[in-house]
């Protein structure tokens with residue numbers, strides 16, 4: 001059992017947690033959040049109410065119920081902060097210790113055990129046996145519960161007490177019985193009890209207690225959390241995509257926000273593959289997928305690999321793959337993984353899609369994209385075809401790289417500038433010839449500059465420069481570098497590079513004149 005602290009209230013009670021024991025508990029990862037608590041007004045009010053009741057001499061119980069990563073433990077942290085003047089005793093349920101009889105309740109009461117001698121003899125004996133302090137016949141659960149109740153109310157005689165059990169679904173059955181008994185009988189004891197529990201499998205002992213359901217965050221709060229985790233500005237479209245793909249689950253948001261830079265996120269947000277979410281969530285859903293027949297799993301992977309959720313395309317790819325698409329679709333729907341409506345197939349939750357996609361091996365994913373690319377081609381969807389073929393590619397391929405470049409131009413014509421950068425990036429990665437690759441890199445650098453990433457633009461164009469033989473191509477690369485330097489406020493260097501570019505572009509008088517003007521402009525700013 002992970003003791004998460006007993007004593008004075010403090011914001012970070014990891015310091016007193018037995019760190020080895022708290023490994024693997026829901027409390028494990030994030031004890032000292034660097035970002036502020038967002039939203040949760042009603043849950044906080046429920047916690048505040050509970051604390052207020054106890055301060056006034058009454059008692060109270062509150063259960064916070066919700067799925068993995070919705071922020072139950074974070075709310076426990078809030079309660080600890082808010083419980084000034086309280087004596088706090090907290091434990092976290094751990095899956096591996098679920099078979100340790102009375103383990104959780106023993107941990108919870110360990111700080112109060114000096115009071116045990118004052119208990120009525122039968123209660124004292126019951127507790128001592130339950131906690132393995134003395135040998136004896138197994139005590140009545142009722143008696144152990146009563147002893148805990150007495151102990152807690154005695155402890156609260158000179159200071160209000162807050163007991164916390166995080167993840168009660170992981171505590172041993174004996175402790176659950178005892179704590180359920182106590183929770184039901186707390187009245188005017190100055191004892192508060194805060195419990196958190198998973199959304200499914202609530203132990204019977206904790207049903208019908210006052211419960212606050214904790215779900216995903218509201219969209220604006222989710223965006224705020226994501227922004228504070230990444231710590232850098234993010235484009236609205238990127239935020240929207242991540243918020244949607246994570247179902248506004250705080251853990252998934254924290255996971256995504258802390259594992260990717262703003263630029264990586266931007267690149268992923270425009271790709272036709274899901275944004276990866278937290279491992280924990282992923283594993284949970286993957287477990288459900290793995291129980292399905294092989295064919296259904298393959299069908300679900302095809303659906304996951306197709307961002308547009310085009311039901312026909314997925315069915316066509318499945319059929320080409322030799323899967324009975326209709327049967328597989330029904331099975332996946334019956335398993336509550338996907339929902340189909342008209343021409344769309346969508347995942348019940350976006351996180352399921354990510355779990356399926358990232359749970360598959362690289363080879364399986366590429367195979368899925370291969371079939372989807374073929375299906376797109378036969379339907380005359382050039383963009384879809386090139387996306388999927390690129391995702392299916394195992395190595396450089398000029399044909400494909402050229403196709404991606406053409407799709408990038410189409411994206412530019414639609415005003416989809418970020419998509420253009422993503423397409424060009426894939427195109428560059430798949431281009432076998434260094435000279436051609438350098439030309440595409442200059443186009444990519446220009447797209448990055450247009451997207452407001454001058455540092456990246458400068459770097460890419462700078463890397464391309466030595467590979468460019470042709471003078472006008474070098475001139476173009478220098479224009480991008482000069483513009484990128486200028487955008488970063490490096491006016492003197494910008495003026496120099498742009499003047500250089502004007503010379504290199506001599507064969508194209510208009511372009512050369514433009515570069516010269518830009519150089520003069522930069523020189524003026526430089527003073």
Ligand SMILES: Nc1ncnc2c1ncn2[C@@H]1O[C@H](COP(=O)(O)OP(=O)(O)O)[C@@H](O)[C@H]1O
Pocket residue numbers: 026030033035036037038039040066067068069070071072073074075225250251254
């Ligand atoms: N309302 C919130 N504001 C800011 N961060 C949050 C919020 N809720 C959860 N988090 C963060 O999300 C992650 C998962 O939350 P956690 O409390 O561990 O979830 P749970 O206990 O429900 O599995 C943690 O990093 C936590 O700090």
Ligand SMILES: [Mg+2]
Pocket residue numbers: 026027072073074166167
């Ligand atoms: Mg937790």
